[in-house]
Amino acid sequence: MNDLQGCDKPNFRSVKSSQVVLKELMIPSYANFGGKVHGGIILSLMDKIAYTCAATHSRSYCVTASVDSVDFLSPVEVGELVTLFGSVNYVGRSSMEVGIKVLSEDFKLGVAKHTNTSYFTMVAVDEATRKSSPVPGLILEDDIEVKRFIWGKFRKQYKRDYQARFNSLSKTIDFDQEIKNLQNENCAVNIAAARE
Numbered sequence: 737m738n739d740l741q742g743c744d745k746p747n748f749r750s751v752k753s754s755q756v757v758l759k760e761l762m763i764p765s766y767a768n769f770g771g772k773v774h775g776g777i778i779l780s781l782m783d784k785i786a787y788t789c790a791a792t793h794s795r796s797y798c799v800t801a802s803v804d805s806v807d808f809l810s811p812v813e814v815g816e817l818v819t820l821f822g823s824v825n826y827v828g829r830s831s832m833e834v835g836i837k838v839l840s841e842d843f844k845l846g847v848a849k850h851t852n853t854s855y856f857t858m859v860a861v862d863e864a865t866r867k868s869s870p871v872p873g874l875i876l877e878d879d880i881e882v883k884r885f886i887w888g889k890f891r892k893q894y895k896r897d898y899q900a901r902f903n904s905l906s907k908t909i910d911f912d913q914e915i916k917n918l919q920n921e922n923c924a925v926n927i928a929a930a931r932e
């Protein structure tokens with residue numbers, strides 16, 4: 737590959753120019769009934785950093801179009817310092833995939849644990865027309881940035897394929913048969929009682 741492939745294109749921006757690090761102390765009001773930090777607090781911080789990265793790259797108002805699965809690998813405790821790293825991995829015409837890594841640090845032990853990683857798809861939107869609007873291209877400056885772009889491109893394709901497969905599968909489901917199959921599942925079908 738030519739090292740300078742596409743780098744002369746106007747209005748392209750580097751990955752580094754929109755990378756963001758966000759730190760937040762986990763205060764007691766963030767706790768759930770079990771005393772750990774509520775998952776929604778972490779999701780809200782992830783949405784905030786995704787917006788910041790995408791709006792910085794595109795210099796535009798953006799919306800969250802989708803969030804990849806978020807697996808919480810370990811609980812976050814009140815009193816810990818959460819650090820989020822956000823970076824635009826991939827851009828299409830108007831969409832941007834922002835990769836987010838979350839670490840949580842226990843001050844007393846001085847150790848940081850990886851709590852989750854996820855990918856947010858943000859779309860630049862024209863505030864007047866409310867339609868999606870084009871975003872600048874991404875300048876990829878090292879191997880990992882190139883790999884992240886390619887992974888992002890495949891994730892976008894994979895999501896489209898998954899959605900298309902699920903839509904076509906859902907049209908072929910035989911619900912009478914599937915209701916019979918539910919006897920091996922952890923549910924009780926009692927439709928008649930609900931109708932009474």
Ligand SMILES: CC(C)(COP(=O)(O)OP(=O)(O)OC[C@H]1O[C@@H](n2cnc3c(N)ncnc32)[C@H](O)[C@@H]1OP(=O)(O)O)[C@@H](O)C(=O)NCCC(=O)NCCS
Binds near residue numbers: 801829831857861867
């Ligand atoms: C996201 C949104 C602008 C897309 O609108 P749309 O009519 O599908 O727009 P387009 O067809 O022009 O697609 C625009 C881009 O969004 C991407 N996109 C659309 N829906 C998507 C989804 N569910 N997941 C990932 N990407 C999506 C398309 O792939 C396209 O990317 P590209 O331009 O890089 O190729 C629209 O669905 C929207 O406004 N959603 C609500 C967002 C919001 O309010 N979020 C906050 C919730 S509280």
